[in-house]
Amino acid sequence: MKTLKIIKIGGNIIDDGKALASFLSQFAQLEGPKLLVHGGGKLATQLAQKMNVPVQMNEGRRITDKDTLDIITMVYAGKINKTIVAQLQANNCNAIGFSGADGNSIVSVKRPAKPIDYGFAGDIKQVNTKILEVLLHHNITPVFCAITHDKNGQLLNTNADTIASELAVGFAKHFKTELYYCFEKNGVLKDITDENSVIENINTETYTRLIDASIIADGMLPKLNNCFHAINNNVDKVCIGKPDMLFKTHSLYTTIQK
Template sequence: METLKIVKIGGHIINDEVALNAFLDDFAQVTSPKILVHGGGKSATKLAQQMNIEVQMIEGRRITNAETLDIITMVYAGNINKKIVAKLQARNNNAMGFSGADGNCIVSEKRPVQTIDYGFVGDIKKVNTGNLKILLNQEITPVFCAITHDENGQLLNTNADTVASELAIAFANEYTTELYYCFEKNGVLEDVNNDDSVIETIDTKNYQTLLENKIISDGMLPKLTNCFHAIHHQVEKVHIGKSEMLLNKNLTHTTIQK
């Protein structure tokens, strides 16, 4: 089967013009079919503060009320998404921007209230690949922001790592899907203060050991949950590290495998 690369970029890359341009230089050179996923939380927070709208975070997760959802939609689906698409066009990489509502591509349900009410936050129920396959066959790169919808007219803020993981899973029956989480570090680090302490391979067995010994930082755990979810649902490979790994598999980074 043909390889499809699903690539998610982190906020540090998005917020740094030099880093974003460097990433897009690498991404544009990927010749296989590909999909790009981005968030933009820090930009949304900055705009909210400028507009005197309170930003609520609980355990590192954003509470998305109606005002916050408007800000997120403007920033993610508007400003950031279209800038990235324009920059890809400048690199002769034909691209098209998407939220989950466009083409009914990603359907979510509002997260049920348990101990915390996260507001308009979506948990993905299904990914519809039909329209995206048409674009991929035409060598057009879909660029997804982290906004989905519930098929009843409601947009929902959705974790970008999860969007990438679910896209990779949805295409796994038709492509050999590879999932890449690109951010500013070399990979998953054994010591957060040492950028060279990359754990190059994490599998189900040694992951449990790493958890028990509290080696992995808490901030990395949700990403790794998405990684293993993908690996156990037919995604061929998951890679975490700097964007150069897209073109150079021998670059030091972290590979997640069963």
């Protein structure tokens, strides 16, 4: 059984043109089947401000009204996704851009409006890997943005970390699957001010202790919840850290364990 690498890159890489170009050059050279998931970076917020569309957030999560959905669809599924695909083609990596609507690959439902109305936010209900498997077997790399659909014509804004996790779980039936969350830190840190305080291994027991001690909090909580969802549903390997962990044998990063 082949090993499929599913890699999610965060906004900080997307926001930095040099960092993105460097990452994509290295990503293109990874051998074997691979799939890329990307977030939105700051571009959607900047465009919303230019268009005088209010940016509404709650605890770090974007509230997606109709105007905001239009903007993030243009930015995520358009500008960012196609720029990434074009750069991969320039690096001789044949890639195709995807939203969840393409190939009916990811079906979501609109999140309930209570206790907080997040607007057109989508919670994933189904991942369909068949069309993606065909592409992977022909050495074509799918590149997913953070947009899904509800099978009734409605696009939905969906967390990119969750998309990566659900895709990894879906593919685990057919591939040995590895999931990597790449962002600007070396991994999960004991001390947010110390880049070298990486917690190299986290299992369910230590995760609970780290939450109780408030070492893991805020935006790292949903990311790690997605990690544990994957590792508890037959994904073989889940790691968090800088992109270096994909390319260097002795890189520092966090590994998630059962």
